[in-house]
Amino acid sequence: MKTKNLLEVKNLKQYFPIKTGLFKTKPLKAVDDVSFTVGHGETLGLVGESGCGKTTVGRSLLHLYEPTGGEILFNGCKVTKKTIGSLRREMQMVFQDPYSSLNPRMTVEDIIGEPFDVHKLYSGRKERREKILSLMELVGLNAEHATRYAHEFSGGQRQRIGIARALAVNPKFIVCDEPVSALDVSIQAQIINMFEDLQAKLGVAYLFIAHDLLVVHHISNRIAVMYLGKIVEISDSDALKTNPMHPYTQSLLSAIPIPDPKTARSRRRIVPEGDVPSPLNVPEGCAFQTRCRRVSQKCTQSCPPLCDKGNGHLVACWHA
Amino acid sequence: MSDYILEVNNLKTSFYTQSGEVKAVNGVSFRLQPGKILGIVGESGSGKSVTAYSIMHILTDNGFITGGEILYKGKDINRFTKKQLHGFRGKCCSIIFQDPMTSLNPVYTIGNQLAEAILLHTDKSKKQAKAHAMEMLELVGVNEPAKRIKQYPFELSGGMRQRVMIAMALACQPDILIADEPTTALDVTIQAQILELIQSLQKKLGMAVILVTHDLGIIADLCDEILIMYGGRVCERGNADQIFYAPAHEYTKGLIRSIPDITGNKSRLEPIAGTPINLLNMPDGCAFCARCDNAMRICLEQIPEELELSPGHKAACWMNVKKAADENTVFPGANR
Numbered sequence: 001m002k003t004k005n006l007l008e009v010k011n012l013k014q015y016f017p018i019k020t021g022l023f024k025t026k027p028l029k030a031v032d033d034v035s036f037t038v039g040h041g042e043t044l045g046l047v048g049e050s051g052c053g054k055t056t057v058g059r060s061l062l063h064l065y066e067p068t069g070g071e072i073l074f075n076g077c078k079v080t081k082k083t084i085g086s087l088r089r090e091m092q093m094v095f096q097d098p099y100s101s102l103n104p105r106m107t108v109e110d111i112i113g114e115p116f117d118v119h120k121l122y123s124g125r126k127e128r129r130e131k132i133l134s135l136m137e138l139v140g141l142n143a144e145h146a147t148r149y150a151h152e153f154s155g156g157q158r159q160r161i162g163i164a165r166a167l168a169v170n171p172k173f174i175v176c177d178e179p180v181s182a183l184d185v186s187i188q189a190q191i192i193n194m195f196e197d198l199q200a201k202l203g204v205a206y207l208f209i210a211h212d213l214l215v216v217h218h219i220s221n222r223i224a225v226m227y228l229g230k231i232v233e234i235s236d237s238d239a240l241k242t243n244p245m246h247p248y249t250q251s252l253l254s255a256i257p258i259p260d261p262k263t264a265r266s267r268r269r270i271v272p273e274g275d276v277p278s279p280l281n282v283p284e285g286c287a288f289q290t291r292c293r294r295v296s297q298k299c300t301q302s303c304p305p306l307c308d309k310g311n312g313h314l315v316a317c318w319h320a
Numbered sequence: 321m322s323d324y325i326l327e328v329n330n331l332k333t334s335f336y337t338q339s340g341e342v343k344a345v346n347g348v349s350f351r352l353q354p355g356k357i358l359g360i361v362g363e364s365g366s367g368k369s370v371t372a373y374s375i376m377h378i379l380t381d382n383g384f385i386t387g388g389e390i391l392y393k394g395k396d397i398n399r400f401t402k403k404q405l406h407g408f409r410g411k412c413c414s415i416i417f418q419d420p421m422t423s424l425n426p427v428y429t430i431g432n433q434l435a436e437a438i439l440l441h442t443d444k445s446k447k448q449a450k451a452h453a454m455e456m457l458e459l460v461g462v463n464e465p466a467k468r469i470k471q472y473p474f475e476l477s478g479g480m481r482q483r484v485m486i487a488m489a490l491a492c493q494p495d496i497l498i499a500d501e502p503t504t505a506l507d508v509t510i511q512a513q514i515l516e517l518i519q520s521l522q523k524k525l526g527m528a529v530i531l532v533t534h535d536l537g538i539i540a541d542l543c544d545e546i547l548i549m550y551g552g553r554v555c556e557r558g559n560a561d562q563i564f565y566a567p568a569h570e571y572t573k574g575l576i577r578s579i580p581d582i583t584g585n586k587s588r589l590e591p592i593a594g595t596p597i598n599l600l601n602m603p604d605g606c607a608f609c610a611r612c613d614n615a616m617r618i619c620l621e622q623i624p625e626e627l628e629l630s631p632g633h634k635a636a637c638w639m640n641v642k643k644a645a646d647e648n649t650v651f652p653g654a655n656r
């Protein structure tokens with residue numbers, strides 16, 4: 001069975017109860033009514049500032065949290081508590097911190113081999129070992145590293161181990177949660193290239209979560225921008241860069257540090273004032289109103305819906 | 321007295337660990353003029369932060385300055401007594417750290433911590449110190465300073481905390497501000513705010529700034545001079561245009577190539593091969609030679625000297641020596 005989109009997320013909601021008193025709780029709307037799709041073999045970038053819910057989206061997709069509301073369809077199959085066991089053979093995750101996401105007591109061989117054990121994907125010890133070694137070769141690790149422990153590796157190599165582990169079950173979709181932000185610039189490029197190579201070779205689709213717009217733009221086909229639990233803009237990555245429509249995307253783009261002195265000197269920054277409001281007190285209406293330069297009365301009254309502005313460029317702003 | 325407010329000559333700092341001596345900084349020299357911004361760029365383990373900590377004399381217990389001198393207005397800080405150092409830190413030179421969450425004391429109010437620095441270095445009364453603290457908060461763009469002064473660090477956002485750190489560092493109007501990765505823990509929009517703040521305060525107060533970072537993007541339009549560090553040594557120095565448009569060290573070239581193109585060209589990235597250097601096991605020659613595509617025999621054997629390529633632009637790479645040799649005179653030892 002092959003559907004048009006590999007992954008369809010409809011009105012996903014993820015609330016966490018926060019204690020505000022002895023018996024009182026208040027919902028923290030980490031993800032509020034988010035819908036998007038990911039095509040076969042496509043990379044969707046997800047950007048936003050810390051606390052905007054981008055990691056929560058990734059985790060909800062894999063049912064690491066039980067979603068409060070909404071629907072996730074993977075290849076036409078609804079992701080629920082019952083189906084997720086088998087669906088995790090098709091959906092995997094690469095975590096941000098390569099230092100804490102690998103078990104320090106397991107050898108590399110066992111870390112990469114664990115998905116095989118869980119899903120019983122081999123017939124004998126020899127086949128297991130062969131599969132592990134071919135995965136290690138795929139991500140650029142030497143066979144002699146198999147018996148070592150995670151602490152013996154540098155950050156970039158650890159991230160390779162994490163990626164090999166995610167690839168073990170031969171998934172169709174990987175959630176990459178800030179996979180390069182803990183790495184040095186020179187190593188970042190190695191890992192980004194590897195993600196691209198693996199996609200070309202295996203046809204795997206990514207949800208690439210990051211805060212670095214330059215990196216996300218480089219790797220993604222489409223980009224979704226999140227602010228305080230909502231998607232404010234989603235479009236083709238080049239269109240988003242050349243023609244950002246939401247004021248938040250515009251300021252986000254203008255705030256990127258540009259590694260080029262001439263461009264950096266000549267550009268005009270539109271830095272939004274103030275801080276991101278606490279997700280516990282999201283203002284009524286548009287979430288960005290407290291920092292927006294184009295705020296009007298309408299923005300304070302009702303929340304703008306995501307509207308198509310042509311060519312699949314969706315924006316949630318009354319003024320776009 | 322010299323024209324330079326800070327001169328670092330051949331600084332060497334080592335850490336003594338169970339596995340041996342780690343030479344974190346291995347002969348770094350630079351000079352800082354008053355009112356200028358110096359950027360120090362490098363990967364983790366390149367010695368950029370240790371250089372900053374050495375200047376402040378705030379190394380951990382197993383870290384020692386093993387050689388070189390740090391001259392503040394002509395006086396060697398390494399020979400300062402403990403008391404002199406107390407006077408130097410905060411009043412002459414102060415530092416802001418990467419993580420504003422952990423560098424503020426969680427059990428004291430913001431006002432308390434700000435006033436502490438002021439009371440320590442000036443002869444202001446408690447009341448005056450509090451007023452000064454509020455002025456400082458106003459200066460760094462914290463809204464409602466009267467309210468903030470009674471708040472604890474956990475009540476503030478990351479950007480606000482970093483502003484408080486900056487206010488604290490500037491409370492006694494130091495001549496030098498060292499910013500050690502001041503925006504790494506912050507979001508892009510907040511990062512832009514903080515960088516603009518540092519730049520405007522630097523202009524307003526006329527202090528010198530040392531900006532330590534791993535992000536080439538931050539320094540491009542901010543710094544008067546840039547040092548690129550690798551393996552505890554300076555491999556290239558120059559102004560932004562020289563570094564970005566005419567990089568002369570193989571490492572700098574690799575760094576610039578490995579950043580995604582800002583113009584939106586999605587061509588494949590060209591990463592630097594290999595992994596960062598192990599400081600316990602330094603090669604005899606150039607620290608970068610193991611990852612360098614153009615390494616020659618001499619790179620393995622001998623440490624390259626810094627060579628001046630144009631006014632203010634220096635690089636420590638044998639390639640430049642070879643190039644000069646190819647063009648006119650004979651150079652010994654540059655055969656592959």
